[in-house]
Amino acid sequence: MDRYYKRWFWLLVLPAILLFVCIIALPFLIGAVYSFTSWRGTYFAGGSLAQSFVGLDNYRSAFANEQFVHALLYTTLYTVVAVIAINLVALALALMLNNIRRGAGLFRTVFFLPNMLGGLAMGFVWQFIFQVVYTELLFSPDGILHVEFLRYMTQDGTKALFALAIMTTWQSAGYMMLIYIGGLNAIPGDLYEAAQIDGAGPVRRFFKITLPLLMPSITVVLFLTLANSFKLLDQNVALTDGAFGSRLIALQILRTTQDITPPNYGVAQAQAVIFFVIVAIISLLQVWLTRRKEVEF
């Protein structure tokens, strides 16, 4: 049998490998090379590929570009806020739903629903909510509660960061909630009974049983929200389109080629490579850190 699988191996893996090489591996390697050249998208300034090498110039100008550095910082801040908000809300929703029986299915469906809807489409709706409903109705001086911070959220860089976080929490908390529910259901019930007999209160039970045994789910959710937040684009385009210094890194890379005339794809590609390095480091670190803390049972 082993020999049989071996004989057919290449035929079976070929379509997948071909697609993978053409769509991801090759462009990725080419991109890494081009980031050291004066690539202009369709040609190389300075003649052939070999003549257009500029060393680390593109990386230098990427870090010298104020917008890029700002986008990096802005994305980091947004990621911190969004990861905390989404995780807390998702975990709270999962814990609450785990304590009820009747109607749990309905709540689960509704909380998950926003996740199915496009980030761009719902971003347009939220733009209106922030611009009109928040600003002129809910939180205006004549509104339900006057909160100046929640007004004109799409017209200020700092506020836009929280506007983005509010929207993405609304959109993806339900998805992460499902993962947490799965994790909670995997915890054996007799552990709680034993703890209760030993006299552990609800708070103690949560921190001594639920939280440690939920670590695998927490790893997954942290990893997912971190990656999603860092790569966020659609909502950013829809809410502010990067105005008022609210560009996230993904949008920054997309717009770099439009910022400078003639478009400098070499610099944009250098930004993309920096972006890749950051994403890769965060992901690997995250997985490594949380793997160590997981509890086996």
Place this chain on the structure above:
Amino acid sequence: MGHPGRHYFGGRKLSRAVLYLVLTALLLYTLMPLVFLVINSFKGQAEIVRNPLALPDEFTWDYIARAFTAIHFPQALGYTLLITVLSEAIIVLCSSLCAWAITRRRGTLPTVVYLCFVAAMLIPFQAVMYPLMSMMDTVGLKNIPGLILMYGGFGMSLSIFLYCGFIKAVPRGVEEAALIDGAGIFQIFFRIVFPLIKSTTVTVIILNGMWIWNDYLLPYLTLGTSEQKTLVLELFYAKMTSGQFGNPWELVFPAVLLSILPMVIVFLCLQKYFVKGVSEGAIKS
């Protein structure tokens, strides 16, 4: 056994009531933007801005009808469906075959192939998009067929990862028996293995479908302003061009409603698969 909330809420019944109250409030909060979207899809610009939270003064399909033509709804829906279905077919077929071969063959080679696919999950789209677009342009694939192939490529890593996790647990004894009975390699796969891994196929289809259907960036880069646009792209350009005349929300709201409607319907009909797909996808990663 046990009364978890007793010490804090003074009784199980009360704590349950509080729980339902909080959950209902959150439910309404979650639905608010959607309700808001629906009621404003039946209003004119002036009425939307004047009174966004109220029901429409008079009920009319006019704005929906106008958005229907503005975003070329039937055509855009057709393209989006075509792209989603065909790229899903490529992803499911290629990744399941590949994952099967990887898990069944022994040695370091399959492990290396597997690790290449998994490692590629770290590569963000932005890191490949400019060279990819220039390559696609060179070979004349900056169009819908090219878009389908690209989704096929981008969906491969996660799908192979999911399939591998599942196929490992499928015993190979049946395959051996089928081989002795004279079945060919594709017969073994499609008659025996493929039906066994159906639940992972559902997960793969759902996780990829949610992304492909709603994707904005790849169609924007590939199709741009061409005649053939996906739903999301039509919506994007509808919003951009309407913005020149001062944000006519009377077009944007019904257009958003139309563009999300297919997904809402699919979700409500198949929601149990979605819940299962997401949970399983997460557990395996």
